[in-house]
Amino acid sequence: MSISDNELYICFTEVIVYFHWILILTMFNIILFGPPGSGKGTQSEKLIAKFGLKHLSTGDLLRSEIAKQTELGLAAKKLMDRGELVPDEVVVGMISSSIDNHPEAKGFLFDGFPRTSAQAQALDILLEQKNASIAVMLALEVSEEELVKRLMKRGETSGRSDDTNETVIRARITEYHNKTAAVADYYQQFNKVVMIEGEGSVDEIFQMLSNEIDNRI
Numbered sequence: 031m032s033i034s035d036n037e038l039y040i041c042f043t044e045v046i047v048y049f050h051w052i053l054i055l056t057m058f059n060i061i062l063f064g065p066p067g068s069g070k071g072t073q074s075e076k077l078i079a080k081f082g083l084k085h086l087s088t089g090d091l092l093r094s095e096i097a098k099q100t101e102l103g104l105a106a107k108k109l110m111d112r113g114e115l116v117p118d119e120v121v122v123g124m125i126s127s128s129i130d131n132h133p134e135a136k137g138f139l140f141d142g143f144p145r146t147s148a149q150a151q152a153l154d155i156l157l158e159q160k161n162a163s164i165a166v167m168l169a170l171e172v173s174e175e176e177l178v179k180r181l182m183k184r185g186e187t188s189g190r191s192d193d194t195n196e197t198v199i200r201a202r203i204t205e206y207h208n209k210t211a212a213v214a215d216y217y218q219q220f221n222k223v224v225m226i227e228g229e230g231s232v233d234e235i236f237q238m239l240s241n242e243i244d245n246r247i
């Protein structure tokens with residue numbers, strides 16, 4: 031018995047739908063949240079290694095644009111050097127492309143994004159288009175003086191222009207309080223926020239974060 035082109039097409043479509051559902055059922059997305067210097071980058075590296083998530087950091091994406099000296103990167107650098115946020119449409123566009131570029135991802139760890147309520151709403155729409163959502167926001171809590179201390183220390187070696195000057199570091203923290211802290215309220219209305227003590231050893235904090243993820247996977 032031979033298979034017609036029509037039957038082959040139906041069979042192919044069913045396979046695609048099957049894999050689409052597998053993707054929906056297994057995609058696990060989290061936001062690692064917190065002020066500048068709270069340890070998002072440090073913990074992201076360990077979490078993606080343990081849970082096999084794709085790391086999406088808007089700070090890293092922007093610094094990559096700066097290194098390539100693109101028009102977007104050069105415009106962003108002026109704002110970053112003052113400790114100000116880059117416009118929502120720029121970072122949402124970068125995140126949208128990054129999600130599309132990784133169809134194989136079993137989930138994403140968002141680091142430094144979303145940083146405004148508008149970005150949070152845009153992320154929900156992007157994920158909805160993939161029939162996915164945010165499972166949890168893990169929010170690191172660190173005192174302002176500890177943040178400044180960590181970033182000043184990192185500035186001695188990191189080469190990051192936004193780490194070298196205490197005024198800029200404090201401007202980044204102010205920007206966080208004025209525009210970013212409200213993002214936690216956005217996810218709180220869906221009971222998706224878990225606060226994590228962000229002071230202590232890197233391993234202790236990693237253990238607390240891992241436990242929260244393990245409870246949800």
Ligand code: AP5
Binds near residue numbers: 143149202
């Ligand atoms: P971004 O790159 O996201 O930087 P940030 O949020 O300011 O965060 P950092 O990378 O400085 O800190 P972190 O929380 O990752 O901590 P880390 O692990 O590195 O953003 C940079 C800029 O880009 C923004 O200011 C903005 O202009 C722009 N931007 C980015 N995303 C944007 C968005 N969505 N919308 C608009 N604009 C955007 O740790 C810090 C230091 O502490 C390290 O030296 C580390 O070794 C140390 N450390 C970590 N954990 C511990 C610990 N437990 N104890 C002691 N030290 C520790």
